[in-house]
Amino acid sequence: MTQPFTVKAPPLELPEPGDASVAADPLAVAAPPLNPALTPADEPPAARLGRRLLWILGGLVAAAVLVDLASIGYGAIVQPTATGIAWGLVYLAAVACAAVLIGRQVAAIRRLEAIGMIRAEADGIVAGVPTGGSAGAAAGELFGELDRLYAQRADTAWSHARYAEARGDAIDAGDRLALFEETVVAPLDARAVEAITRTARRTAVFTAISPFVALDVAVTLWRAVILLRAIAEIYGARASGLAAMGLLRRVLGQVALAGGLEATHEMTTELLGGGITARVSTRIGQGVVNGLFMIRLGVGAMDACRPCGFRRVARPKVLDLARRSLSVLRQTPAA
Amino acid sequence: MATDPPSDTSDDTPPPSPREEGLLGRTTDAVTGALTDAAAGVGSLIGGVAGGVAGLAEGVAGRVVRSVDELGETTLRLGVTGLARSGKTVFTTALVDHLLRPDRLRGLAAVAEGRYRAAVLRPQPDDDTPRFDFEAHRDAISAGTWPRPTRRLSQLRVSIRYTPKSFWARQLGDTRTLNLDIVDYPGEWLSDLGLLAMDYAAWCRAVWPLLEANDPAAAEWQALTRATDPAGPQDEALARRLAGGFRAWIVGAAADDWAVRRIAPGRFHDPGDLAGSPLLTFAPLRPDAGEPGRETLWRLMERRFDSYKRYVHTQFFKAQFARLDRQIVLVDLPGLVAQEGAGLGAFTALLDDVLRCFRYGRAPWPWSLVSRRIDRVAFAATKADLVPSDQHDRMTGFLDALLFAGMNRARFDRAAVRTLALAALRTTSEQTVRRDGAAHLCLRGRPEGEAEEVLHHPGSFPAGPDHLGDAAQFRPLAFAPPATLGGGRALPHARLDHALEQLIGDALT
Structure with missing residues (x-):
């Protein structure tokens, strides 16, 4: 793949506090958790x-x-x-x-x-907006996890490559998940x-x-x-x-x-x-x-x-x- | 629904006056034109009733004949509604190409379930309409150029063969055929549908405020129009000068002013055979001159305006739009927003005028045999490939807010409505770029007129029509079709499959 020749400066605004429309911007930088000590204990009940x-x-x-x-x-x-x-x-x-x-x-x-988190995220995406193009932060993370799980494995590398080829077509997270299921998970x-x-x-x-x-x-x-x-x-x-x-x-x-x-x-x-x-x-x-x-x-x-x-x-x-x-x-x- | 031709012009037949006798050469046109108009006016009263009955009979007969012809086949007429440069031709070309080659239509349930067999192009039903030149448009796109603006109406039929979903339907026959008729036409003609609802006086009142803004290119014509007395004599030479100036104005200004486009008669853009006919020789006059008498210039213009409306009604509206089953409304949202909201209100008003002309919903059974209504509509924000996909939600939300009234009417009439961000032909791919410590989803493509690819981030798409203060933050770049579209592969698209599922998905079950 050729490298880009020109990068236009993106005129992006920084998130302003209290502006809901900006906060909904998926490109906005995610805030770190407020207090790490408050994160739940390692072992769930x-x-x-x-x-x-x-x-x-x-x-x-x-x-x-x-x-x-x-x-x-x-x-x-x-x-x-x-x-x-x-x-x-x-x-x-x-x-x-x-x-x-x-x-x-x-x-x-x-x-x-453990795969529980991925499953929960995937189900959330499917249950969420089936039409909207929210390949937002959560979806991006999910698909990153899936790539990490399957792209490197010898037995799934081929089907994953096929998925990677076609995934540009599937813009919506739900579509992409369906494509993933058909190409990678079905075998x-x-x-x-x-x-x-x-x-x-x-x-x-x-x-x-x-x-x-x-x-x-x-x-x-x-x-x-x-x-x-x-x-x-x-x-x-x-x-x-x-x-x-x-x-x-x-x-x-x-x-x-x-x-x-x-x-x-x-x-x-x-x-x-x-x-x-x-x-x-x-x-x-x-x-x-x-x-x-x-x-x-x-x-x-x-x-x-x-x-x-x-x-x-x-x-x-x-x-x-x-x-x-x-x-x-x-x-x-x-x- | 203002589709009835006016029928009150019968008492305005002008007897040839001595003055006109003297100007025989130039007035013959006007007199014959007026006589014809008058005759048409007399006839229209009777014709209105008789035509209704005849139309009904014709409709029934036509459907019966067609039903026998296409026994066991379903036919749907898909209306592609979009103003000029909203991408109708590219949409139609891409749609047909994908139906013929459904490799990239995963979102169409029939394809995903393996029930879609194949589609072919078949001769269209209307023999008097030119065929949509699909191959030429496809070649243009493959060569990396956009199709040229559409100048005339054309039609195409795609026949899709599929396996029905239900067990019982499969027992009747293992495959079924769906004929999809698509019509392409110049987007400028759509504003005519808005004119159908106006009479001449209302039209003049709508045009008049637009003359206040002094357009240097049309200054002479504007001055002439202001100076012309509507109660003056029926001077054909004056009428021609007025119409010529008017045409020059709307063709020149139409490119960027939605308010002008809203009142511009569509046929003025590309008259073709109609050039110079009385049908196209009218112009607005001062609307505040009181009640004009008979045989005045006002009456002449009024008659021609009504003739024009009648022409549009029969040739364009009745022939093409009154019989639609499905509709997709295309709106070039990135282009609209990039104008920083100039004329957004006028644009909405224009599109709303157009949408008012369609009949939505589902007719109850006996009527559904003769009357057709649009029962599924897709509202598409086109050129979604000019906006990164993580902002497509905003496009959809923007469109929802912009066309709320039209969508709401369609929903109320029980039509299934869906909004989506669509790119019939995707010119860009996406790539994340780290810049100033943040990741930006950027578009990668070849800008129009350039040879090399760039990475481009257009900025933030405004969240809604009331957020247009942010519009300055959004700068889309015009991309050319990718150079590698030949070779028998399906074209790249964005959500065209979802649009198809909304439009014909139910017919493929």
Whole structure:
């Protein structure tokens, strides 16, 4: 691009106090915050609540592990065999591994940038003036953030370049955001959907064949966290604030439900003496439940990690994804 | 709505006087002209009624024939309303070009949703109107020049094929066709619509105050007009001198004085075949001379003024404007503001006169078959590419304030109204420049008549018509079309897609 040859002196007036029309001038210099000490504390209450939920979740998992350990340990005490003790050790090692793996995933997610502010700004712009040309200070900041997130990444550089080519046409912030969604975000959506269906399928199949309650819970939890991380990485940012808390609560609820359902079913089959078919169909039902949960969680994560809401691109439907990924279970009962 | 031709001239038929017999060569014109006028006057009483019925029948028949012709096709007439140099021709050219090549029309829902198939140019419905020379204008723009001012009326039809949005409509046929008829005409003619509401006396009263300002170029004519006695004899030579001076005055002054443009008969600018006809041989006379008698110069001028109005009404208004379905009003806001508000009131008054002539809203069902009304209007502040985009809100606000009365009437009549800042052809790109510690969004483009690009900041656009004290802070620069517009690419624009969505978006569903 050639450099400008002439710059005409802009006859701009300085903002005058009390003049509303001048104050509305987007070119006016933004005033610094009055008192930096008055800025809100770093940690919002939502994050604190989220941490508490994390503790509760950890406690729940620990409880599940203890239940399993107790049953294994009871067997080892009543009939102390080498096999029983070995099982116990293996189990402990597996649980420790799972804890480490999950912890690393969570840490990786925490390293990504929170996207909540960008989302809020984008939604504000869309909700604001749909026609006016207010590519004002807020919009400029928003698009700067988006560029920072996606222009340098190798996997989005190409689509971002296409967006950068066309964005001169989109003068209004709403138009530009729509263009961004179509060119840059839509390919990421496709990848996120792919990740969701893959995870859902694997979770469903594993749940259908897993032998232990706690293992089931741990693997589901692990996969959920991996999925969250994958989606966050696809969009280059993690959910923050309330969205993150919502996701966490969803994971928590599902884990509790999975454990509870499993225990109940196990007990009923024990009591009623169901045959192998009943047992298998129960496991498959559990697989479907966990797969569906994974899809719902994934779509929620997409919603939370996306830099803008679903406007031009349609939100993926849970049922469509379920049909695509969970049909694999239909073949399983025959086996 | 003052569109009825006057019908009270029948008693003014002048019997040829001895004096006129003597001046046979020069008065023949006047006599025949007067006789013709009188005949037309007698006829107009009957013709007014009969014409109404006949017009109605013609309208119904025309629509039936056309409906059979274009079975399953929708036709919309788009009126591009703008005074001279508001960018009608460029707008029409760009509009057609984008419809043919919809790559840059993301804001048009049919394009964004992938339902827009293609558009082609088709023969226009009116065989007696010249075709809008789209290709020539497009070539001029591609070559980096602006199209020349429009001198005559022309028409073009674009046919758009699209897929309907609703499921049931798709079952009837997977595609539909929308015919869009666009008319281009000289902007000077628009002031004629304001004249339709006046009679000759009112017109003279409107012109007279403008003669107070002494224009050195027209001093001789002004003196002659002041000295002429409206009750004097019907002297054709005098009439021609008066009309000639009047024409020279309005053509000379029209470039910069909106008040003069408001009362200027449009055909005086470019008479074409009408040059020298009695239709264009009239001029204002002193309006305060009391009731003039028969066979006076005043009566002669009055008859011709009425004939002119009748001509405009049938040729221009009825033929082109009475049948519009959609309308876009173009206002060259940067140009208007750059004049530092001189004549802003007169401009608003002129445009308001024009807007009063249109019928807005939606006729109820049986009437909607024969009567057409404008149900969607876009008010566009054009040449938005001369203002940085962070000030476009101000342009829109300015236009809202300026044309509030007209917009309000259209809204009241249930038309959908939208205001936007528009550049049919964008000549600039934007770039932020740091200067004196502040960031300014600047325009980058090639000024007209220069070879190299510059970065330009026009200053602050005034927040409204009552902020014109700031107008000195705003200095737009005239840019030429970018040199790289050929090569089959769609032209750059600003919000033309939004304008189209407002105008025809509902017809493409």
